Amino acid sequence: MSLEIMMKKVTIRKLAASAVLVVGTFAASQASAVAITLPNSDFETGTLSSWSTIGSVSASASTSVTTFDNTVWSIIAAQTTMGALQSNGSSVTDIESALGIAAGTLNALNTNPNGGSLTNGSALYQAFAGLTGDTLSFAWNYVATDYIPFNDPSFAVLIGPGGSVDVLASIHGLGVPVGTSGNSGWQNYTGTLGADGNYTLAFITTNDKDQILDSWLFVDNVAGTCQPNCPPVGVPEPGSLALLGLGLVGMRLRLRKVA
Structure with missing residues (x-):
């Protein structure tokens, strides 16, 4: 050879x-890679133990939300209790500061066709550590008591190495657009860790243009129910899903700063 x-x-x-x-x-x-379960992720302690809050946040059982036109949505926890955020109590600037998010991050994703600016809101968040590829999953339900031209978006924010901001729902912007007095139904959120490190997961709901008719965001470890005519559990429609890959102009904004 x-x-x-x-x-x-x-x-x-x-x-x-x-x-x-x-x-x-x-x-x-x-x-x-593993699926991370945060302490009290199902809120069945009946409290917000292990979570930190900003603004108006509570551990709630069935909650009825009445919109400006007297539409009533009843949101019901998967078991006995869920997290409930009402968009009042703190300025959006203070929320971003408390979470270590760059000022203007949330408003950059407030894509109101009529123009707008986020005013106040509430946040529910918890710190944890994880490894690359680990995931967290939650169910959420958004209810708008306001009407177009207001937008009142809600967000899921994963703060950490390669973190992200997702618009969950709004009245007529990114995420699930529910329309005037609308209800998203229970939807699913999954966050995937981009690197080993320390993270914070935050849920936020806000007001746009004013501070009068609040948005509501309900969070649980799995989907509950709602009445009447609760839309089915699911994810944003294909037109919205396509935005997920568009980076800065889409639903997901990569965070450049780690708190």
Whole structure:
């Protein structure tokens, strides 16, 4: 066997070994990813223990929300209790500051076709540590008591290495657009960690243009029910899903600063 042929065979073996090592490393990293369960993620303590809050937030059972035109939505927890956020009690500037988010981050995703500016709101958040690929999953339900041209968006914010901001719902902007006096129904949120590190998961709901007719955001570990005519559990329609990949102009805004 010539020296040239022998060298080629050795090279091929090295490449094959390298490929096995890469695949093995990738498989190991994938296998290590887990679904994280935060303390009191189902709120069945009947309290907000393990969570921090800003503004008007409570642990609530069935809650009836009446809109400006006297539409009544009854939102019911999966078991006995859920987190309930009403968009009053703190300025959006103070919420961003408390969470370590750059000023204007939330308003940049308030895509109100009529123009607007976020005024006040509330936040529910919890710190935790995780590894690359780990996930957190929650169910949420958004109710608007206001009407177009107001927008009143709600958000899920994953603060940490490679964190993100997702618009969950609004009256007529990004996320699930519910319309005047609308209800999103119970929807699913999943956040995936982009790197090992310390994180904070925050849910936020806000007012746009004024501070009069509040938005509501309900959070639970799994979907509850709502009456009357609760839309089915699901995710944003395809037109909204397409926005997820558009970076700064889409539903997801990457955070450049880690708190």
